[in-house]
Amino acid sequence: MARLIMQRTAKRSLLLPSSPPPPPQLHHFNPLPSLSRPHSTTPPPHQNTHSPLQSNILRILHKEVDYHHQYAPPHQPPTTIGSFTVQDRPGEQWMTMRSNHKNAREEIKLEVTMFDGCVAVPKYGEDSDAEDVRLHMTVLVDVIKEEGGDVLEFLCSAWADRIEIQKVYLLPRVKVPGMPYLGPDFRSLNREVQKRLEEYLEERGVNDELAFFLHEFMMNKDRVELIRWFEKIKNFVDEK
Secondary structure (H helix, E strand, O other), X not given: OOXXXXXXXXXXXXXXXXXXXXOOOOEOOXXXXXXXXXXXOOOOOOOOOOOHHXXXXXXXXXXXXXXHXXXXXXXXXXXXXXXXXXXXXXXXXXXXXXXXEOOOOEEEEEXXXXXXXXXXXXXOOOOOOOEEEEEEXXXXXXXXXXXXXXXXXXXXXXXXXXXXXXXXXXXXXOOOOOOOOOOOOHHHOOHHHHHHHHHHHHXXXXXXXXXXXXXXXXXXXXXXXXXXXXXXXXHHHHOO
């Protein structure tokens, strides 16, 4: 499962073995295609103090950064959607969103991974024999009551067009020995129960519109983080 869950507290990391896996045939996917790089129009400044190997590495890294800025330059991400405020975490593979519900008596907290897999789906249209991919990300939704008590947590899959609940469970706010019962697989529940829990999330703004926003946000974040990674490697090699 996504690194987000593994990076939680020791108590919550126990959820990992009991959480249902994403849908079958979930594969790693790099949303930025590997295309032939055009020649950079602004080569890096010449550095006489670099060895031939360092100069070659710096030249290649500079071309990568320049290419990605031209191919699909990232934009300034939004900081709100609906009632949610967006808290990006630069340099990390996830972000946080928060909202208040019912006159601030509930806090809704989302923790969202970057893309952590994909599934192959038939491609419609003239090229119907080909396959397309649907990108997947993991979302943890916490419903926190103002008066305290347990936290209701939903483990969800976010596709570009919808949110799918995988698991629902209650977690104590204070650490307790042992592992709490995490409930059944959501898909094994009576359909009426599933529907009411889906409506519970929709009432709190966790809906198809949010799924689309998350995918747009993470596509941009993927570009930002890739460019940041190239820059960090380049700066490290460039250090005297």
